[in-house]
Amino acid sequence: MKKNTEKNAANAADGVVVIKNLTKKFGNNIVLDDVSLVIEKGKTTVVIGPSGCGKTVLIKHLIVLLRPSSGEVYFKKRRIDNLSEYELNRIRTHYGFLFQSGALFDSLSVAENIMFPIRQHYKITKRSGVEELVKIKLMMVGLDGFQHYYPANLSGGQRKRVALARAIALNPEVVLYDEPTTGLDPIRADVINELILKLQRGLGLTSVVVTHDMTSAYKIADRIIMLHDGKIIADGNPEHIRNHPNPVVQQFINGRLSEEDLAVLRRSGVDLQTRLTPRDSEQ
Amino acid sequence: MIEAMGAATVEQLGKIGRFGRFVWQTMLVSARSCLVPGTYPLIWTQMNIIGVRSVPVIMITGAFVGMTLAVQTYDQLASFGIEERLGVLINVSVVKELGPVLAAVMLAGRVGGALTAELGTMNVTEQIDAVKSMGTDPVQYLVVPRVLSCLLLTPLIIIYADLMGVLGGYFVSVILKGVNSQPYWSFSASGVELWDVSIGVIKGFFFGTAIAVISCYKGFTCKEGAHGVGQACTEAFVAGFISILALNLALAMVFKGIYYMLWPLKSLI
Numbered sequence: 001m002k003k004n005t006e007k008n009a010a011n012a013a014d015g016v017v018v019i020k021n022l023t024k025k026f027g028n029n030i031v032l033d034d035v036s037l038v039i040e041k042g043k044t045t046v047v048i049g050p051s052g053c054g055k056t057v058l059i060k061h062l063i064v065l066l067r068p069s070s071g072e073v074y075f076k077k078r079r080i081d082n083l084s085e086y087e088l089n090r091i092r093t094h095y096g097f098l099f100q101s102g103a104l105f106d107s108l109s110v111a112e113n114i115m116f117p118i119r120q121h122y123k124i125t126k127r128s129g130v131e132e133l134v135k136i137k138l139m140m141v142g143l144d145g146f147q148h149y150y151p152a153n154l155s156g157g158q159r160k161r162v163a164l165a166r167a168i169a170l171n172p173e174v175v176l177y178d179e180p181t182t183g184l185d186p187i188r189a190d191v192i193n194e195l196i197l198k199l200q201r202g203l204g205l206t207s208v209v210v211t212h213d214m215t216s217a218y219k220i221a222d223r224i225i226m227l228h229d230g231k232i233i234a235d236g237n238p239e240h241i242r243n244h245p246n247p248v249v250q251q252f253i254n255g256r257l258s259e260e261d262l263a264v265l266r267r268s269g270v271d272l273q274t275r276l277t278p279r280d281s282e283q
Numbered sequence: 284m285i286e287a288m289g290a291a292t293v294e295q296l297g298k299i300g301r302f303g304r305f306v307w308q309t310m311l312v313s314a315r316s317c318l319v320p321g322t323y324p325l326i327w328t329q330m331n332i333i334g335v336r337s338v339p340v341i342m343i344t345g346a347f348v349g350m351t352l353a354v355q356t357y358d359q360l361a362s363f364g365i366e367e368r369l370g371v372l373i374n375v376s377v378v379k380e381l382g383p384v385l386a387a388v389m390l391a392g393r394v395g396g397a398l399t400a401e402l403g404t405m406n407v408t409e410q411i412d413a414v415k416s417m418g419t420d421p422v423q424y425l426v427v428p429r430v431l432s433c434l435l436l437t438p439l440i441i442i443y444a445d446l447m448g449v450l451g452g453y454f455v456s457v458i459l460k461g462v463n464s465q466p467y468w469s470f471s472a473s474g475v476e477l478w479d480v481s482i483g484v485i486k487g488f489f490f491g492t493a494i495a496v497i498s499c500y501k502g503f504t505c506k507e508g509a510h511g512v513g514q515a516c517t518e519a520f521v522a523g524f525i526s527i528l529a530l531n532l533a534l535a536m537v538f539k540g541i542y543y544m545l546w547p548l549k550s551l552i
Binding site: 060065089090091095101104120123250 | 409412415417
């Protein structure tokens, strides 16, 4: 017990983002229940879990897009969940956030999307200077030459890459990825995985990735955390998770329902279906 | 039942509180943004979308208001042989009440709906969260330019509506009904004061602000999905429309009070 406490204290000292006893409720619905987590600097932490288990809610708390019902969030040892929006804006420039949908501004071109944070926070007066920065960011995601395209003209994978270029526009220390490979074919998903690895290794970024894509998780993770019913039920390196004794973890990582659930699913509604067909209801 | 009523009251009070906080935040950030040159291009863009593109529809509204008033009142005045005073009746009604209110209602429909739909879609597609995540205040970037554009341009748009209303009334009265032009204008000039025109224009500042703030708030707080955005647009229009009518009544009472205070004898003449 004492060893564990010492280990947590040491981790907390290394942690770039730390959450302590975080609980989030929407009405009476408890989405996150007393979650504590230390995000280590320079590492890729992957949060897995079934849909609706609170992964996105968790990642939004790391940048305080959502405020906790109770608990605390720290960035570099400074408590940030109780800051005003004005103070938070300064803190948020240390983060990059890749949204599940990309969240590119539809009315702006690719270049203007990436220019947005640069113009908001850098004092570059020359347009050529901003364009040079945009070009560098697009080269990092392999999309140089797409400056004048609009989000509507891009494929799903390209949109995610542009969103990633925008997320790293301010040279953040922490990049948060919300389902980066969802909706992409395996090849495009692998491109995103490679980009996440490239940014982490090349720039030394701290990454937090929310996903339910296990191929992606095994490829990019230094550490995997599994959320279930608002609680962390597994935490360790990919090998540890792969051999985790908890059956819920095993079901999730192998993508299989339990025998009980499967039996219920196969049975449910079949009796009614055989008793009442659409033709019967017409009569 | 008492519990349900209490819960509903708390919920409504919460909504009013959130709206009040949004209005307060918008006012503070607007005041601060006036001193930031970076905001000016955003305001300029919104002025084009909100103001310039609204001019044709507002002019049409104003013209029809003036023409309809002339058609409706001509017979009654003509039966007393005082149809030359038609100009006073039409022009006072247009510049003081109908021009500003109907122009504002048209703006609430055209601009308010578009603002709510745009911001609502940005909200449900996480674009507002994206603005926040990049360390930018969404109120400063998205709300302030829209509110300041509406605030500055609605009075100008009302002047257009008034002008077209006056011309519309002239067209029906003088050109179609054959009222003598010279007395028509001279009665109008003596009956319509600068005060009347000013009231209409000043109302524009309040109407414009109300339309923009309500529409932006509804966009920022809309529920997810196409249904959520559609519902927010409807609510924004209804709330905008009612607030225009309520503000019009309140401002009419205030301006009447000021008028009696400044010129106590005029009302007796």
